[in-house]
Amino acid sequence: MREHKQKQHNFISNQTKRATMTEATNQFYETKPMTLSDIRRLDGQIEGTIRLSKSDAANILDALNEWDETIGAKELNDDEVGLDYQRWVELKLRLTDFLENKNEFDPPV
Known part of the structure; x- marks a missing residue:
């Protein structure tokens, strides 16, 4: 049971990291679309x-x-x-x- 909760926590954590990175990337391209x-x-x-x-x-x-x-x-x-x-x-x-x-x-x- 504990292992399942840890996997679930890791999954949610990874999704949050991906969403944060995507949001940061989108904000970067919205402010400066062509570097x-x-x-x-x-x-x-x-x-x-x-x-x-x-x-x-x-x-x-x-x-x-x-x-x-x-x-x-x-x-x-x-x-x-x-x-x-x-x-x-x-x-x-x-x-x-x-x-x-x-x-x-x-x-x-």
């Missing part, structure tokens, strides 16, 4: 900058290539969010240029 970005509003549009290492850029470039092979670009209206072919090409060009020509971190845009 690597400096986001600002210009003309009602959200625009941001992010600092990337060369390995980050290489990983993103690899993911973009895989995305093209599996999903591919689609046509978007101006008010739609997504990755159309033009945005995909521009992003790949910027990442490739950064990998080949820049120092460790890309300067702010």
Whole structure:
């Protein structure tokens, strides 16, 4: 009986810890949703900058290539969010240029 109560106590304690951690994590993301970005509003549009290492850029470039092979670009209206072919090409060009020509971190845009 005592062992059962101890297991029950441990279970409740672990649930409380998980809930506390989840709550703390959610509060963190509510107050600072993007730790690597400096986001600002210009003309009602959200625009941001992010600092990337060369390995980050290489990983993103690899993911973009895989995305093209599996999903591919689609046509978007101006008010739609997504990755159309033009945005995909521009992003790949910027990442490739950064990998080949820049120092460790890309300067702010």
